[in-house]
Amino acid sequence: MNTIPAPPNPRSAAFIFVFITVALDMLALGVMVPVLPKLVTEFSGGNVAQASVVVGIFGFAWAAMQFFFSPVLGSLSDHFGRRPVIVLSNLGMGLDYLFMAMAPSLWWLFVGRLISGITAATYSTAGAYIADVTPPEQRAAKFGLLGAAFGLGFVIGPALGGVLGGIDLRLPFWVAAGLSLANAAYGFFVLPESLPRENRARFHWRSANPIGAMAFLRRHPLLLGLAVSGFLQRIAHESLPSVFVLNTEYRFAWNSATTGLFLAAIGLASMVVSALLVGPVVKRLGERQTLYVGLAFGAMGFALYGIAPNSLVFMIGLPLLAMWGLCGPALQGLMTRHVEPTEQGQLQGAQASLMGVAGMTGPLLFTQTFAVAIRENGVLHFPGAPFVLAALLVAGALTAAWLTLRKT
Structure with missing residues (x-):
């Protein structure tokens, strides 16, 4: 007697997508790790001491953008849903990597890092997505798997970036752009929304800021x-x-x-x-x-x-x-x-x-x-x-x- 296979669990399918999204996003970020300082050094005329100062400023600026804009994106996801924020974040990251791949000067590269800090909301929004689709007693385990996806990207990414950077310092940026844009397309066509309309909140600027x-x-x-x-x-x-x-x-x-x-x-x-x-x-x-x-x-x-x-x-x-x-x-x-x-x-x-x-x-x-x-x-x-x-x-x-x- 033939049996009809059980339909896939929509929650499991959604988690698999989010896992892939975070892994690809971190892979794209990790690909740039070994080459960004070298590109900064190239723009600094080979002055390593000056480049180290600039890299520190870049890191500070990226974190500052996260500080100011993460509450905005989090509140936007509560109002519009997780799906559009995740998809647009990946789209923004992809376009930003293209921007940095073609950067003709250090200032252009710096602007690219600022944009990256603003759009890099995938992981935090993915956390909200997991909370939406997972019962409370199972969330810690799911967050653990999400952390594994995060780690996977940072284990493979720098190694891949080092190999690609050996060919051309800008090649990792092009690859990162391709990964992020593919991720955005994947999310646009595959990802279901996790936050029902009845559970959405109004957007208020007074809460969508660090204070x-x-x-x-x-x-x-x-x-x-x-x-x-x-x-x-x-x-x-x-x-x-x-x-x-x-x-x-x-x-x-x-x-x-x-x-x-x-x-x-x-x-x-x-x-x-x-x-x-x-x-x-x-x-x-x-x-x-x-x-x-x-x-x-x-x-x-x-x-x-x-x-x-x-x-x-x-x-x-x-x-x-x-x-x-x-x-x-x-x-x-x-x-x-x-x-x-x-x-x-x-x-x-x-x-x-x-x-x-x-x-x-x-x-x-x-x-x-x-x-x-x-x-x-x-x-x-x-x-x-x-x-x-x-x-x-x-x-x-x-x-x-x-x-x-x-x-x-």
Whole structure:
């Protein structure tokens, strides 16, 4: 007897699309990572010192755009729906990559990075999409898979960008543009809307800005405490892109190959945790305990990075820091439970705005800490200081989460 196959679960199909969207978006972003500094150096006449300053300004400006515009896009997604924001964001990113691929000067490239910071809303809007289509008890696991998509793009992207950049420095920008535009077309023809019209909110400029986003968090004391926890650990995370390469070269004389392989290992380990461990651990321990466990592992991992006397001990910190990946999805799952369906976009926008602040302050904090820690004739020569500081910040995030959740 023939059986009729069950129709596909629309929620599963929607999640698969969002997973692909985030992976492609992060892949497009990752492709540019190894070539953007080299292109800036080329525009700077080969002056590496000047180029390093410019790259820092670019990073600060990108994070600033995220800070100002993430609440706007989050509120727009609450009003118009997630689908148009995701599709238009991918379209804007694709056109921006084309703009940067053809940039004739450093100023054009800088304008391109500003536009990129404005349009790079896919991940936060995707978070709101997942909250729309996923039952609360399953959200942490889905956010974990979303984190795996994020990691996948950043593992493959830089490697691909390095290969393409070896052919032509502008080729990665063209490829990134193609990926983003293909993603926009895919979303336009395939992605269903996740937010029903009856659950949409009116758009108000007073809430669609960083000040309004902070006011939104203050109206929900539990959200504010958890947002502080997320903010502290995000600052801690900035220690890795800011000083990891300089730190390991200074302390252990690592070359580019060793550093690249270790960073790839970090990405792969984080993907394994996000994709395979978050769901089972949350099911067994619950979101709250999973959050605590993940933060504890993160603090231990950074502390070991800071005090490691040699490369071998330093490498032992890798699995500890990978387990830190448990806390992000658990934190997201907890926060989405405490807002209405009409506010999921606003929540994601407020979080992204805070992450923008972290992106602006973290690099300055850790690079200056490292500079002071290795200064000749300094009070204390301690090159692991940036990672110890990161460990203290994650410990502070754990404290903030515990104080927020202990009475709930």
